[in-house]
Amino acid sequence: MPKIVNSWNDFDPLKHAIVGRADFSMIPPEEPATSEKVPVDSEMRGMWGPRPTETVEKANEQLDNYVAVLEKHGVKVDRPTPLQWNQHIQTPDFRNDSMMTAMPPRDILLTIGNEIMASANSFRCRYFEYLAYWPLMNEYFENDPEFKWSQAPRPRLTDKSYKHNYYDEKISLEDRLIRTANKDFVTTEVEPMWDAADVMRVGKDLFIQHGLTTNRKAMEWFKRYYPDLRVHSVNFPGDPYPIHIDATFVPLRPGLIINNPHRPLPVEQRAIFEANDWQIVEAAKPAHDGPPPLCYSSVWLSMNCLVLDHKTVVVEESEVYQAEQMDKLGMNVIPVPFRDAYPFGGGLHCATADVYREGGMEDYFP
Numbered sequence: 001m002p003k004i005v006n007s008w009n010d011f012d013p014l015k016h017a018i019v020g021r022a023d024f025s026m027i028p029p030e031e032p033a034t035s036e037k038v039p040v041d042s043e044m045r046g047m048w049g050p051r052p053t054e055t056v057e058k059a060n061e062q063l064d065n066y067v068a069v070l071e072k073h074g075v076k077v078d079r080p081t082p083l084q085w086n087q088h089i090q091t092p093d094f095r096n097d098s099m100m101t102a103m104p105p106r107d108i109l110l111t112i113g114n115e116i117m118a119s120a121n122s123f124r125c126r127y128f129e130y131l132a133y134w135p136l137m138n139e140y141f142e143n144d145p146e147f148k149w150s151q152a153p154r155p156r157l158t159d160k161s162y163k164h165n166y167y168d169e170k171i172s173l174e175d176r177l178i179r180t181a182n183k184d185f186v187t188t189e190v191e192p193m194w195d196a197a198d199v200m201r202v203g204k205d206l207f208i209q210h211g212l213t214t215n216r217k218a219m220e221w222f223k224r225y226y227p228d229l230r231v232h233s234v235n236f237p238g239d240p241y242p243i244h245i246d247a248t249f250v251p252l253r254p255g256l257i258i259n260n261p262h263r264p265l266p267v268e269q270r271a272i273f274e275a276n277d278w279q280i281v282e283a284a285k286p287a288h289d290g291p292p293p294l295c296y297s298s299v300w301l302s303m304n305c306l307v308l309d310h311k312t313v314v315v316e317e318s319e320v321y322q323a324e325q326m327d328k329l330g331m332n333v334i335p336v337p338f339r340d341a342y343p344f345g346g347g348l349h350c351a352t353a354d355v356y357r358e359g360g361m362e363d364y365f366p
């Protein structure tokens with residue numbers, strides 16, 4: 001039987017991926033971890049309910065087009081099975097009035113080698129999101145005898161998992177940055193919590209962002225679960241809303257990373273890259289002044305690109321400065337329109353999860 005699942009990084013030749021779907025997406029009700037993440041001036045603050053139908057349709061159109069482009073470039077694409085996300089959910093520890101969406105898969109699924117693991121997300125509204133991917137996991141399990149189908153320890157997400165009154169509408173941007181610098185985030189350390197999109201995989205090394213969606217205990221959990229890998233906790237003190245590493249620190253090929261200039265990697269954390277002759281280049285500025293309506297993410301989705309191989313990258317069509325920079329860095333750029341999908345949880349990298357990339361577990365930082 002063929003090997004279906006294998007991926008050790010975000011740059012070796014991509015052959016098989018999952019792309020999310022926007023159907024039935026909700027803006028979830030506020031809860032302890034989400035209120036911190038919605039910017040103070042966002043039109044989404046205080047609102048919740050189904051996302052407007054026309055926005056779902058437009059997002060799905062762009063997602064379908066993205067799938068067609070990937071297939072044209074030789075990538076097999078699978079899609080999740082969305083649930084009716086407007087259902088309320090309950091566990092012995094909490095109740096939430098709705099779920100969210102089957103977007104983006106990058107937050108939920110972490111592929112390391114022949115294993116795909118569902119993450120331990122800190123948002124209650126995302127507690128059952130993994131179910132949208134379970135039909136695919138079962139298919140891989142039935143057809144690839146080496147595939148390891150796994151699930152991180154499920155966090156209980158009781159009130160003890162969050163700092164209450166952490167969020168305060170009056171908090172200034174400067175105060176937020178002080179909190180980030182002090183590594184003072186909304187989650188507590190009672191249990192490991194992490195989003196898969198906080199993990200940057202580079203062969204034997206995992207660089208994991210400690211921020212609003214991934215806590216310190218998760219780093220310790222990763223170290224014990226993957227004793228053969230090296231786990232590095234990274235911080236980006238310039239980011240007032242530190243979640244998900246893929247609009248901040250993005251590898252393009254072995255030896256080259258683009259870094260958000262507003263969120264530079266601190267000097268002491270750059271040492272491992274410099275010692276191994278990796279270049280960290282400032283990413284080009286975004287082409288837009290603001291995100292599209294009803295979007296949680298920042299304008300830096302400009303750098304949230306999908307690398308197809310060491311010379312080919314998919315960039316959002318309107319992000320002309322980022323595309324120009326990629327070109328200068330020696331990459332062939334495939335432009336894809338995607339701004340209508342941004343409100344559903346992110347950009348081109350977010351909207352995918354790796355199933356198969358060529359290559360093995362290289363040691364890039366010996």
Ligand code: NVA
Nearest residue numbers: 243244247297298346
């Ligand atoms: N913190 C990120 C999320 C990107 C996927 C942002 O810049 O919005």
